[in-house]
Amino acid sequence: MTLYADVVLPLPLDRPYTYSVPVELEGRAAVGSRVLVPLGERRLTGFVVGLRKKKPRISLKLKPVAEVLDEKPFFTPELLAFTRRLSRSSFTPWGEILRAAVPPSLLLRTRASVSLTPKGKEALEQGTLSDEERRVADLLEPRPHSPLYLERKVQAKNLPALLARMRKKELVIVEKKLKLVSRRERDELSAGPTQLELDFSLDEGLRKAARAILEVMAKKAFSPFLLFGPAGRREAVYFHLIREAAARSGRVLYLVPEISLTPALIEKYKRKLGDGLAILHSRMTDRQRELEWQKIKERRAAVVIGPRSALFAPLPDLRLVILDEEQDETYSQQEGLPFDVRKAARIRAEEEKAALVQGSAAPTVESFYSARKGRFLIDLGRETATAKVLLLDFRRASGLVDPRLKRAIQDRLEKREQVILFFNRRGYASHLVCGRCGHVPRCDRCDLSLAYHKKEGKLVCHACRRSVPAVLNCPRCKGRLVVRMSAGIEAVAEELRTSFLGCRVEVFAADEAARKEKKDALLRGFERKEIDILVGTQSLARQPGLPPVTLAGVLHPEMILHLADFRSGQKAFLLIRSAFHFLREGETSEVHIQTSAPDHYSIREAARGDYLGFFEQEIRFRRLLDYPPFSFLAEVFFSGENARHVAATARMFVTRVKDSGKDVQVFGPSVASMARKRGLFRVQVNLKTRRLETLNGVLSPSLKGIRSEKSVFLFP
DNA sequence: AGCACGCCGACT
DNA sequence: GTCGGCGTGCTC
Numbered sequence: 129m130t131l132y133a134d135v136v137l138p139l140p141l142d143r144p145y146t147y148s149v150p151v152e153l154e155g156r157a158a159v160g161s162r163v164l165v166p167l168g169e170r171r172l173t174g175f176v177v178g179l180r181k182k183k184p185r186i187s188l189k190l191k192p193v194a195e196v197l198d199e200k201p202f203f204t205p206e207l208l209a210f211t212r213r214l215s216r217s218s219f220t221p222w223g224e225i226l227r228a229a230v231p232p233s234l235l236l237r238t239r240a241s242v243s244l245t246p247k248g249k250e251a252l253e254q255g256t257l258s259d260e261e262r263r264v265a266d267l268l269e270p271r272p273h274s275p276l277y278l279e280r281k282v283q284a285k286n287l288p289a290l291l292a293r294m295r296k297k298e299l300v301i302v303e304k305k306l307k308l309v310s311r312r313e314r315d316e317l318s319a320g321p322t323q324l325e326l327d328f329s330l331d332e333g334l335r336k337a338a339r340a341i342l343e344v345m346a347k348k349a350f351s352p353f354l355l356f357g358p359a360g361r362r363e364a365v366y367f368h369l370i371r372e373a374a375a376r377s378g379r380v381l382y383l384v385p386e387i388s389l390t391p392a393l394i395e396k397y398k399r400k401l402g403d404g405l406a407i408l409h410s411r412m413t414d415r416q417r418e419l420e421w422q423k424i425k426e427r428r429a430a431v432v433i434g435p436r437s438a439l440f441a442p443l444p445d446l447r448l449v450i451l452d453e454e455q456d457e458t459y460s461q462q463e464g465l466p467f468d469v470r471k472a473a474r475i476r477a478e479e480e481k482a483a484l485v486q487g488s489a490a491p492t493v494e495s496f497y498s499a500r501k502g503r504f505l506i507d508l509g510r511e512t513a514t515a516k517v518l519l520l521d522f523r524r525a526s527g528l529v530d531p532r533l534k535r536a537i538q539d540r541l542e543k544r545e546q547v548i549l550f551f552n553r554r555g556y557a558s559h560l561v562c563g564r565c566g567h568v569p570r571c572d573r574c575d576l577s578l579a580y581h582k583k584e585g586k587l588v589c590h591a592c593r594r595s596v597p598a599v600l601n602c603p604r605c606k607g608r609l610v611v612r613m614s615a616g617i618e619a620v621a622e623e624l625r626t627s628f629l630g631c632r633v634e635v636f637a638a639d640e641a642a643r644k645e646k647k648d649a650l651l652r653g654f655e656r657k658e659i660d661i662l663v664g665t666q667s668l669a670r671q672p673g674l675p676p677v678t679l680a681g682v683l684h685p686e687m688i689l690h691l692a693d694f695r696s697g698q699k700a701f702l703l704i705r706s707a708f709h710f711l712r713e714g715e716t717s718e719v720h721i722q723t724s725a726p727d728h729y730s731i732r733e734a735a736r737g738d739y740l741g742f743f744e745q746e747i748r749f750r751r752l753l754d755y756p757p758f759s760f761l762a763e764v765f766f767s768g769e770n771a772r773h774v775a776a777t778a779r780m781f782v783t784r785v786k787d788s789g790k791d792v793q794v795f796g797p798s799v800a801s802m803a804r805k806r807g808l809f810r811v812q813v814n815l816k817t818r819r820l821e822t823l824n825g826v827l828s829p830s831l832k833g834i835r836s837e838k839s840v841f842l843f844p
Numbered sequence: 845a846g847c848a849c850g851c852c853g854a855c856t
Numbered sequence: 857g858t859c860g861g862c863g864t865g866c867t868c
Contacts, residue, residue: 170845
């Protein structure tokens with residue numbers, strides 16, 4: 129009786145393919161194995177997700193598995209189940225999730241290689257080739273290349289077709305060669321018990337907080353927790369839990385935002401955790417990643433620290449998943465596969481029957497709400513605030529920077545201290561507007577109004593970063609374009625330079641910092657005290673390793689409140705709180721918040737450092753307007769290069785949702801506010817319901833068969 | 845993802 | 857008339 133294997137391939141396919149298992153491989157093929165299988169002309173690595181004796185009903189003659197690549201299953205059943213559920217919940221094919229989970233070097237596959245035939249060589253010498261053919265032949269004359277390489281090098285519009293023609297004429301041959309795994313000798317490292325040298329003191333309060341979590345870990349059951357409190361105390365609890373887990377040979381996955389994984393932090397963790405620590409992050413080379421994987425699989429790591437990608441760490445016997453800085457926005461809106469790290473961490477913990485410990489000093493409102501309701505909130509207390517906070521009511525002030533803030537800056541400058549100011553708008557003035565017809569120049573790709581950068585005399589699209597020289601006259605009516613004054617960081621910098629002559633002021637924005645050298649130069653300059661005042665957008669707030677200052681200013685955080693986003697209150701709160709992270713410890717440090725909405729609770733409570741105060745009012749607002757967590761919201765994004773195509777897809781999706789007859793409110797489609805990548809059109813559709821089941825019931829069928837790039841984010 | 849097939853406009 | 861653009865569909 130033949131054995132059949134259901135294999136998930138690392139491609140955007142919606143179901144596994146079935147292969148027969150040759151008798152000689154039967155003993156080695158297991159659920160979770162990597163296998164090399166034929167697909168069309170290619171051979172590639174797939175993952176066995178099921179084995180069965182019965183032949184499936186498809187009438188195809190099944191191809192055999194070519195090779196089993198592992199002695200022991202590559203994925204544990206838990207990890208496999210996790211990726212399957214993640215695939216379902218993120219509407220991403222399982223194979224794509226698996227591909228993202230694995231170091232690329234572990235996915236062998238055939239690679240096409242194009243080489244010139246003797247006949248082709250002859251034709252090249254005799255000059256009987258067409259222009260395009262000759263360019264290809266020139267490249268192939270010294271040695272074969274991959275079609276991809278040719279694609280990059282040859283300026284041909286349709287290279288595959290060109291190659292097909294050349295192949296027909298026998299000018300070239302295309303071979304599929306298997307990229308071999310470099311069977312390096314295994315680094316013979318002792319796989320003995322991992323030694324963690326952990327000795328952390330934990331006061332009685334924290335010890336008590338950790339006890340509930342330890343109980344769950346001992347039972348090997350899933351249970352969520354939210355550690356609410358300052359970073360230092362959270363970390364103390366984490367390390368206590370890690371030590372306890374290690375003592376029972378349990379393993380820990382420790383997720384942090386990408387940004388906070390700085391070399392300094394990695395060093396700190398290494399000091400604390402020693403050899404038993406594995407690190408996974410995006411800047412590693414394939415080889416490094418592979419080595420860390422090996423280490424984790426071979427049980428030589430007790431703790432894995434990393435962002436997003438560490439979610440897939442192949443830890444055996446996982447007892448604890450830590451998700452620190454739970455509120456961090458990059459957990460949901462990062463590049464790559466469209467899933468929310470918070471949701472994914474929960475699924476992983478559920479499948480592994482591990483404890484899930486989320487930590488934050490200012491959790492997302494949804495998370496805090498459910499933690500309190502579900503009684504898994506652990507309050508670690510507040511930090512005693514040392515900094516002085518001033519809320520500057522800007523409604524009657526003039527200029528860009530409040531006179532009171534200016535006096536404070538003056539004071540700091542005299543003491544030779546540095547200042548950081550945050551202002552969440554780039555450039556000089558936001559846009560140009562025609563004085564006659566009211567036309568505003570917009571980006572023809574993103575449809576956003578173009579920002580006017582006075583210094584460079586350019587109009588810049590803040591979504592796709594394209595810029596065009598600023599023009600003086602309206603392209604429509606030839607009327608004169610005037611600057612609509614709404615200042616950005618450049619204007620602020622200019623005002624400060626005027627006010628404080630000889631003062632060194634620099635601006636820091638994501639586009640400004642696009643060139644890494646420039647970004648580094650700015651940061652180093654600030655470190656060396658060559659810059660007195662740094663004015664930056666939100667991207668500066670995400671910059672690790674700046675030297676602490678004694679005065680930080682936040683200008684107009686209320687601008688965030690105008691965003692069409694139900695989380696804007698939380699975002700404003702977090703922006704203000706992020707300024708506090710740049711302060712030097714001590715009573716002389718100050719934060720000034722200059723705002724025209726000093727009475728808004730997000731701003732007032734952020735100034736007071738009162739998360740609970742903020743939460744109570746925000747949750748009231750959410751309930752009033754029926755936003756998450758009191759309703760269920762799906763934000764669906766469609767993107768692609770072809771605007772018409774993207775729009776048509778979105779419209780079809782909306783039609784399907786409306787035709788479903790389900791009780792769902794539909795908002796959109798509308799142009800998404802920010803393009804993630806250059807030149808990609810993004811269209812957004814929001815759905816709102818009272819019941820989660822309704823949302824799930826309508827999303828899958830409505831997205832069925834939509835192959836263009838899409839992402840779905842669910843709230844809460 | 846690759847890759848083949850098959851259908852319409854512009855040029856050897 | 858062919859070339860060559862790209863939308864559509866298939867791969868166990």
